[in-house]
Amino acid sequence: MAKSVINISRLSKIYKSDSLELKALDDISLNINQGEFVAIMGPSGSGKSTLMHILGALDLPTGGTYLLNGQNVGLLSDDQLADIRNKEIGFVFQAYNLLARTSAIENVILPLDYAGVPEPEQYERALAMLKKVGLADRLSHPPNKLSGGQQQRVAIARALVMNPSIILADEPTGNIASAQAEEIMAIFEQLNDDGHTIVMITHEPDIAEHAQRIIHLLDGKIVKDGNGHKRRIINGKAKE
Amino acid sequence: MKITKLIKSGIKNLAINKMRTGLAVLGIVIGIGSVIALVSLGESSKKAVQSSIQSIGSNLLTVLPGFTFSGNVRGAMGGAQTLTNEDAEAIKTSSRITTVKSVSPEYSGRAQIIAGRNNTNTQVVGVEPVYAQVRKISLEKGSFLTSQHLTSMAKVAVLGPGVAEDLFGEGVDPVGQTIRINGKNFLVIGLTKSKGGMGMDNQDDRIIVPLTTAQKQLFGVKYLSSIALEAKSEAVMTQAQNEVGYLLLSRHKLTAVEDADFRIMSQEDILQAASAVTGTFTTLLTGIAAISLLVGGIGIMNIMLMSVTERTREIGLRKALGAKKKTIVYQFLTESIILTFTGGLIGIVLGIGGYYLYARANNAVFSLSFSSVFLAFFVSAGIGVLFGWYPARKAASLQPIEALRYE
Ligand SMILES: Nc1ncnc2c1ncn2[C@@H]1O[C@H](COP(=O)(O)OP(=O)(O)O)[C@@H](O)[C@H]1O
């Protein structure tokens, strides 16, 4: 029996502004098991980012429950949520969200620092992760001296450096050239092969095909939940 | 988290945005520096007023002739002739007087002074040698009057520095020169040190001569214009005032205190008279200090709040990466403390430095008011820390995504 890592039931998120109520997520239920590689697709404004922020414990739903590794996230304290964000989830933002005027390696060190990792080890682990994403020669560059693809890779290195079991990525290839996008997908496939659960938002069918499962959102509802084929054909046997 | 680590990373974070840090420090420097400079300047002017009053002597009582009554006509105050040399003598010798140390009978009047081609009109005071002690006069050059001068009615004079300058020019030693007072030649035997003083009572513009010479040769009078008394201590001032008062009443054959034809003034009375001035002054100073503190505080507050947008997003990001609320609050608290204390110390140094230079350039009293330094520092530092900490705490309470979206 596969272990459930993400389980949401009847989840909703309503944004209120003055008179308007906007249902960004409308009564969604969804289960994701350990080791899955899921792509979330859907038109702009369909609620993909909103869902991802809730999955990443960066925001709270207005209704429904979210079980992360069996724990009810709605019942956790602020500090416990911080620990989950730090250790269990690696989040790659759509807009990178790197700390300005701060070098690539210092950005990658941030989660290690909050985890209380001793200083020399912080540096070694951040360095190893930046090497893995191919940025060993850009360690001391601040974000404004890096290209979009490079910034995205720093953001990925930062999301991976705590070796989280779940990786959430909001359009990780949205702003970069397709050659670089393939490199990033290669990293994600490698991580998935290593046992990490990956949930990724994308609007490009090509990119979505790297996942085993593709979920379509529309107006805050899941309208389709099915298999992606390419990766299933290549890797389906190796995984169970 | 360990303090040293907090401070280290605080400095690191502050160094990341040098422009913002520099502006914040500058704001605090100006806030604290200006308060200290302003308040100290005010304090030193206040001290100058006080010390010029106190330089006359704090154990000093002055007996002045009072109103004379002839029928219903009231004589001019101070112009009365009710104090005599015998009154002074009685105060010196009476067994009823136990608290008076020295008695200085004085007669002063205005006279025309000529020295060579120079010509001035000033106050000439006839005194006894004890005057120097009672009125705390010290000499710059030469010597003071002696009792021989008094008994021989010598025509000798001790000049105040103001008169000396008027008559002989700046920096010229007048001792040994001859001056003419109301047409009579006097030998200058001494020059007093500058005491300052204000307006009509400027002690530097006086000429001191023997009392006998003044009364008989210069002004032809038999009465005194004042008797200065030195009490044995500040504690017995009131007693001395009473003893002398009753002695003079009985000598003048008066019974009721209200009928007294003289007045005895202490320095406290004079200070009280000046208190209308000093009172306004103190209020003014307090106002200036309060306004500068307010202005400095608002400046500091603005600068701390200015960076809040950018920093709210930073806080959201840090929380998204696993920072706990407490960690964020400590980080921002440490940064604000480092900022305000650095700025505060520079501000103190510059404020005191500026005030010192001003005092030196203007020959003003340099007297640092530590309470104002402390007040300025802690109020400004308090505001800086509060407005560094409070928005950070607020931002750290938001959901990470809300903080990241903050505009
Ligand atoms: N903070 C917010 N306040 C109000 N409305 C929001 C907020 N964030 C998102 N929305 C709205 O919720 C809907 C879903 O947004 P989002 O999840 O960002 O969509 P997607 O990522 O699929 O483009 C959109 O209509 C968007 O305008």
Ligand SMILES: [Mg+2]
């Ligand atoms: Mg989105």
